[in-house]
Amino acid sequence: MRDFSYLRATSADAARQAAALPGAMLLAGGTTLIDLAKCGVAEPDTLVDITHLEGLDRIEIDERGAIIGALARMGHVADHADIKSRFPAISEALWQAASAQIRNMATIGGNLMQRTRCPYFRDPSNFAACNKREPGSGCSAIGGVTRGHAVLGTSEACIALYPGDLAAALVAFDAVVHLGDRRIPVDDFFLLPGTTPDKEHAIEPGEMITAIEIPASAAARRSTYLKVRDRQSYEFAAASAAVGLELESDGRTIRDLRVALGGVATKPWRARAVEEALKGKVLEPETVRAASLLAVEGAVDHGANHYKIELAPRVVARAILKLGEAA
Amino acid sequence: MTKMTKIPVHLDINGHHHDLQLEPRVTLLDALRDRLGLTGTKKGCDHGQCGACTVHVDGERVLACLTLAAQAEGRTITTIEGLAREGELHPVQAAFLKQDAFQCGYCTPGQIMSAVACIREGHAGSDDEIREYMAGNLCRCGAYPHIVAAVRQAALEVAS
Numbered sequence: 001m002r003d004f005s006y007l008r009a010t011s012a013d014a015a016r017q018a019a020a021l022p023g024a025m026l027l028a029g030g031t032t033l034i035d036l037a038k039c040g041v042a043e044p045d046t047l048v049d050i051t052h053l054e055g056l057d058r059i060e061i062d063e064r065g066a067i068i069g070a071l072a073r074m075g076h077v078a079d080h081a082d083i084k085s086r087f088p089a090i091s092e093a094l095w096q097a098a099s100a101q102i103r104n105m106a107t108i109g110g111n112l113m114q115r116t117r118c119p120y121f122r123d124p125s126n127f128a129a130c131n132k133r134e135p136g137s138g139c140s141a142i143g144g145v146t147r148g149h150a151v152l153g154t155s156e157a158c159i160a161l162y163p164g165d166l167a168a169a170l171v172a173f174d175a176v177v178h179l180g181d182r183r184i185p186v187d188d189f190f191l192l193p194g195t196t197p198d199k200e201h202a203i204e205p206g207e208m209i210t211a212i213e214i215p216a217s218a219a220a221r222r223s224t225y226l227k228v229r230d231r232q233s234y235e236f237a238a239a240s241a242a243v244g245l246e247l248e249s250d251g252r253t254i255r256d257l258r259v260a261l262g263g264v265a266t267k268p269w270r271a272r273a274v275e276e277a278l279k280g281k282v283l284e285p286e287t288v289r290a291a292s293l294l295a296v297e298g299a300v301d302h303g304a305n306h307y308k309i310e311l312a313p314r315v316v317a318r319a320i321l322k323l324g325e326a327a
Numbered sequence: 328m329t330k331m332t333k334i335p336v337h338l339d340i341n342g343h344h345h346d347l348q349l350e351p352r353v354t355l356l357d358a359l360r361d362r363l364g365l366t367g368t369k370k371g372c373d374h375g376q377c378g379a380c381t382v383h384v385d386g387e388r389v390l391a392c393l394t395l396a397a398q399a400e401g402r403t404i405t406t407i408e409g410l411a412r413e414g415e416l417h418p419v420q421a422a423f424l425k426q427d428a429f430q431c432g433y434c435t436p437g438q439i440m441s442a443v444a445c446i447r448e449g450h451a452g453s454d455d456e457i458r459e460y461m462a463g464n465l466c467r468c469g470a471y472p473h474i475v476a477a478v479r480q481a482a483l484e485v486a487s
Contacts, residue, residue, distance in 0.1 A: 006334060006351035006397050027398070034354070034393045035374050047351070049398055075387075079448075099463020100450070101441065102375060104387045105394070233462035 001037045008049045012056065012208060016180070018048045020206035026050055028071065028110040031102050036115060040124050041133060056210065057107075061086065065216040067178075070109030070209045074166070075100060077108060087214060089172065089223035089242045093165040093262075096227045099234050109209035111166050112177065112189065113201065117236060118160035120144060131157045132197040146302040148236070151309050152265035158197030159302055160266060162190065165227060168262035169242035170212065171270045173220045178211040179203060186212070190267035197266075219244030219256045222326070226319040227262070228311065237263030239312040241295075243319040247283065254278050259316055261295060264308045271295040274316060283324045285317075292317040336396050340365070341409025347396070355399050356380045356391035359406060367407035367436045371465070378464035381437040382406050388444035407436035410443065419443050419481040428477035430468035438464045442478045451482035 007024075009015035019026045023045030027033055036042040050056075056071040061082040068077055077083055078094035098106065120127040120140035129138035141149055141159050150161045170186040177189045189202050203209070214220065223244035229235040240262035246255045257278050261269040273294035281287050292313040299309045333348040338358065347362055356373070359365040359382070371379030373392045380391040383405040410417040419442045422428070429435040441464045445451050450460035457478045458471075466474065 001352050003350050003352045006395065008397070027395070030393050030395065030398070031375055031390075034395065037352075038374060047395075049395070051398055052401065099378065100445065100448070100460050101378060101381055101388050101390045101463045102393075105389045233459050 001034075002040075002043055004037075004044045005046045006049065007046055008052055010053075012050075012053060012180075012210065015048050015050045015053065016206050016208045018046070019208065021046065024048055026208060028107040029073070029102075029105040031098070031106045032110065032114050036122070039122050041115075041122060050208075051107075059083070063216060066090075066214045068108050068212045068214070070178075070211055071107045073104055074098070074106045074108065074111060075103035078103065085221075086216060087169075087173070087220050087223065089169040089220070089225045089244060090166065090214065092225035093169040093227075093240075093242060096225065096233075097165040108166070108212055111164060112186070112209060112212070114164050115200070116160040117163045118149065121160055132160055132193070132200075135196065135198050142302060145304065147304040149302055149305050150264060150266045151299040151301050151305055151312075152261070152269055152296065153192050153267055154300060154302075155193045155195065155197070155266075157195055158193035158266065160193070160197065161263065162265060162267045163236045163263070164268065165225065165237060165240060165262050167268035168240060168260040169223075169225055170214065171268045172242040172244055172258040172260035173214055173217060173223070175212055175214040177209055178213060179207045180210055182207070183213075186268070187270055193266050217244070217256070217258075218246040219258045222246065222323055223258070224319055224323055226315055226322070228315050229263075239263045239308055239315045241312070241316045241319040243316065243323060245283075245320065245323040247324075252282050254281055254283055257320070259295065259320070261312055261316070264296070264299075264312045271316065273297055278320075283320070285321060288320050288324075289313075289317045292320070334397065337400055338363075338396065338404060339402070340404045341406060349396055351395065351397055353396050354392055355382070355394040355396045355404070358396040359391060365406050365408055369433055369436055371434070371437075376465075377434070377437075378441060379434050379437040381440040381464065383440060383444060386444075386447070388441050405440075407440055410439065417443065418484045419446070419477070422477040422481035422484070423474075426473050426477035426480060428470055428473040429466075430470050434464060434466045434468075438466065438474055442474075442481065445478060446482045446485055451478055454479065457482075 025044040027047040058069040127140040227240040244258035259271040277291040369379040371377035
């Protein structure tokens with residue numbers, strides 16, 4: 001790991017300003033950044049440590065929703081009683097992510113800044129071509145081993161998967177990122193790769209995530225995060241679904257439905273086509289399974305990741321039906 | 328790239344205070360092992376994937392390989408060397424011996440530090456829960472069934 005200078009921020013404003021300088025980066029839990037510095041992917045000149053700032057780790061919940069401070073740790077949010085009762089999908093997405101140690105380190109703001117696990121991106125000494133790392137250098141993944149790559153939201157420049165779990169649950173429930181006074185929906189915070197896969201987030205130099213706001217809803221209260229993976233724990237999703245369900249008073253007609261996918265796309269993927277197809281319909285297994293196929297509309301595989309196109313709709317359907325049974 | 332100057336880092340480890348001069352890039356793991364001779368904390372993958380370097384910072388289990396030593400300043404750090412009290416093994420250490428919960432032993436300090444926290448967090452209520460919340464500690468020898476048994480035994484002892 002190349003050396004850098006270390007600056008401990010004493011205020012959020014000072015941190016933003018210091019991190020706006022060329023070569024400077026914010027350091028929170030470090031679970032992505034220190035790892036990528038060791039891989040030679042991140043080469044900061046200065047790290048601005050924000051983990052000693054006070055007051056940015058609060059979790060505030062009322063009838064309007066939850067506001068989670070950017071420095072709240074993943075593990076604390078996952079275990080928070082009101083998050084578990086009012087936003088079960090958020091808690092489930094968090095505790096099924098990474099390991100207990102990493103969840104104690106990683107912050108909610110840093111979680112949104114998590115980078116892809118694409119093995120070509122992570123290995124600059126063996127794979128020089130990576131448009132995400134070096135714009136214009138090409139893509140080593142296309143034509144390579146693609147079992148863990150995206151099938152939705154890809155471009156000719158990049159097929160790297162967005163690996164996170166939490167963000168899928170956040171986009172399902174219309175969460176909003178606070179960048180100081182600026183507000184931006186989480187769905188818009190994550191950018192499609194297009195021709196600029198190096199630009200992943202709608203955040204500018206001098207900005208810092210300060211909180212994430214999740215509006216309360218009946219669908220969020222009756223929600224789940226279903227994660228299917230190669231092994232039972234401590235693994236990224238092969239395909240996952242954050243789903244929220246609100247039924248009419250008849251107990252069988254769908255009033256509101258939220259569906260977002262993880263593990264299949266280049267960003268957390270809201271599946272609005274599934275939601276629209278099922279709203280107003282009676283919750284029946286056949287109807288749900290047929291509508292869930294819309295989750296992968298437009299999907300393109302690169303060989304070894306074809307299984308995700310079959311798997312994702314099944315995960316969506318299973319999650320919806322599971323919520324339907326839990327009256 | 329100019330060479331970075333060393334910075335002063337004050338660490339509170341197992342109740343002892345240490346004043347160090349470190350390059351900013353030095354991880355807590357390397358400071359423990361190479362500067363302070365506390366080699367109980369192991370370096371496995373050095374990328375946050377194996378859990379061998381698990382220590383406690385302010386009472387919570389974290390990975391020393393992904394923590395900069397400078398970040399740990401002002402925190403209370405506990406390593407495997409700081410677990411026993413006055414020559415008396417911690418109940419989790421004793422349970423690992425009793426249940427024969429290791430083979431080569433390389434992952435064991437990390438397993439034990441993780442298990443102490445797992446029990447304290449209240450995540451050792453069933454074998455399934457223990458497996459889930461100990462998943463961040465890999466054991467290449469495959470001693471998992473005995474590790475689960477040790478955590479279960481220690482959790483019962485701590486509760487009683």
